[in-house]
Amino acid sequence: ILMLSLALGTMITITSNHWVTAWAGLEINTLAIIPLISKSHHPRAIEAATKYFLTQATASALMLFSSMTNAWSSGQWDITQLTNPPSCLLLTAAIAIKLGLTPFHFWFPEVLQGSSLTTALLLSTAMKFPPTTILLLTSHSLNPTLLSTMAIMSIALGGWMGLNQTQTRKILAFSSISHLGWMTIIITYNPKLTLLTFYLYSLMTTSIFLSMNSTNTLKLSTLMTSWTKAPMLNTTLMLTLLSLAGLPPLTGFLPKWLIIQELTKQEMTTTATIISMLSLLGLFFYLRLTYCSTITLPPNSSNKMKQWSIKKPVNTLTPTL
């Protein structure tokens, strides 16, 4: 039932041309995910649910308020027509809170940490989809400098704060923050690239989450002994992680390359060099993850096959994309 309402909320937001329907879809999504986050009665999960609820509810209220001020000044409730500059600013802030862009990213790692792996997957891929569609619909009237500064800061912060983490869910949270930065940096120039980045990013993240779910690795130390459980899965995990980092022969390089090309076409070469330097920071912890998972051997190599789970076939296909 909860999955159905999630899908319903996403559909409502995507197919909306009136602000109230978009807001309604977003609220349905928020309401449907809250019980999913707090299903296990662990105090950490419930704390994550409270943080998530508070941030998302404020963002929805802000969005409603910005659409209201826009309707006051222009008399229209259409999504594609935003004429009032302060309401555009408020709307950008609201969507940034919902997505987890800097400077409003503070809720994201903790919420991902407190939820189980499958709900974390849902949170970081499916829940990002309606706000990105709203961004896409309104991108021609938003402030480009604000968006690009937020995007650069989020790439920087996503790479920087991920350096000292040992919990894999937090690492994935920071990687998603930096990927969101890549997505928003191109949104005013070529929205199709944003969609492409989003699709590829969600594919790669789902495969990583599912493989981590089947081997049940929550910390870096668990990752090191996961090669005993399913060796094929481990190698594909390594490849997927490297693809997420954006190394050339793998698929993850494609959106980065196209984005840099588009930015240089628009004469923003300093921005392009800055973001490619900052993605080096992210590369460090992706490399550390792959190093821990495949290249090192633990001290006592015990070949016990611990868990036989059924979720394997998805992952061997998706990294070879």
Next chain:
Amino acid sequence: FSWSSLGLAFHRTHLISSLLCLESIILSIYIALSIWPIKNQTSATLMQILILAFSACEASAGLAILIASTQTHVSDHLRNLNLLQC
């Protein structure tokens, strides 16, 4: 509206106060939205009912989370929410 959003941003202890501020934000939006059609002689009542319904759902979900968090954590204070540390 801006007063309640400032109150939400600066809540110090007690999660209940942040929920209250959220409700007052939505209430102020609702009042403003119902005054506007009267001034312009248009009617937007379906929108109002929808907004009311959804904000009521949000408030009840917030209250449920509050109850759950007081069951697992000891009290309502915001200082107890530090289990998810780096």
